[in-house]
Amino acid sequence: MTQDEMKKAVAEAALEYVKSGTIVGVGTGSTANMFIDALAGMKDDILGTVASSEATASRLEGHGVPVLSLNDALKQVDSLSVYIDGADEFDAGRNLTKGGGGALTREKIVAAASDQFICIVDQTKQVKHLGAYPLPVEVIPMAEELLMIEAKKLGGSPILREGFTTDNGNIIIDVHGLVITDPRGLEDHLNSIPGVVTNGIFSHQGADIVLMATPEGVVTL
Numbered sequence: 001m002t003q004d005e006m007k008k009a010v011a012e013a014a015l016e017y018v019k020s021g022t023i024v025g026v027g028t029g030s031t032a033n034m035f036i037d038a039l040a041g042m043k044d045d046i047l048g049t050v051a052s053s054e055a056t057a058s059r060l061e062g063h064g065v066p067v068l069s070l071n072d073a074l075k076q077v078d079s080l081s082v083y084i085d086g087a088d089e090f091d092a093g094r095n096l097t098k099g100g101g102g103a104l105t106r107e108k109i110v111a112a113a114s115d116q117f118i119c120i121v122d123q124t125k126q127v128k129h130l131g132a133y134p135l136p137v138e139v140i141p142m143a144e145e146l147l148m149i150e151a152k153k154l155g156g157s158p159i160l161r162e163g164f165t166t167d168n169g170n171i172i173i174d175v176h177g178l179v180i181t182d183p184r185g186l187e188d189h190l191n192s193i194p195g196v197v198t199n200g201i202f203s204h205q206g207a208d209i210v211l212m213a214t215p216e217g218v219v220t221l
């Protein structure tokens with residue numbers, strides 16, 4: 001089974017968590033794209049979606065799936081029923097790193113507004129410690145050098161994502177070389193640096209359920 005076939009299988013398995021008549025939070029990335037394609041078949045059953053990026057909104061709209069802003073959605077309901085998204089890495093505690101596509105901030109906001117986060121991954125994303133995948137940090141441009149200095153103090157090697165601007169008009173600094181043994185502590189520490197919008201550790205907004213595709217089938221963790 002190819003990695004793309006595994007992504008498709010896990011994306012389709014996530015449909016089980018989509019409840020009729022609810023608003024669904026939708027993530028960003030290649031796995032989330034496959035979920036969007038599968039969700040299109042349920043577009044008449046759900047009340048709508050909230051997208052975690054402009055790219056996701058465009059793909060949903062291309063399928064004719066209704067997209068609401070988060071603010072409009074939360075005027076209708078207290079919370080979204082479910083948030084479904086991929087990840088770059090996950091650990092045994094269902095802590096995640098995300099943001100390989102640069103959508104981390106909106107993803108974290110939509111996840112926080114949802115009752116349940118179902119993370120859809122293939123088995124290549126499973127790690128003992130987060131950090132082998134460079135950790136993205138979204139930063140207001142003025143704080144670029146400040147974040148570089150602080151990341152080096154943590155033992156990381158920060159690299160500006162050249163030519164990339166987030167949907168929020170900010171920059172991303174990818175921090176290489178971290179071995180993250182305390183995901184929640186590092187998430188909080190990085191977010192306490194002025195100018196940081198958020199970082200790609202999802203510990204506070206970790207997954208409630210990880211659906212992991214393997215060549216033998218989809219496993220629920």
Ligand SMILES: O=C[C@H](O)[C@H](O)[C@H](O)COP(=O)(O)O
Nearest residue numbers: 029030031086099100101103
């Ligand atoms: O910003 C991007 C997101 O956090 C993605 O969910 C993450 O990078 C995983 O993407 P993919 O499913 O393409 O591996």
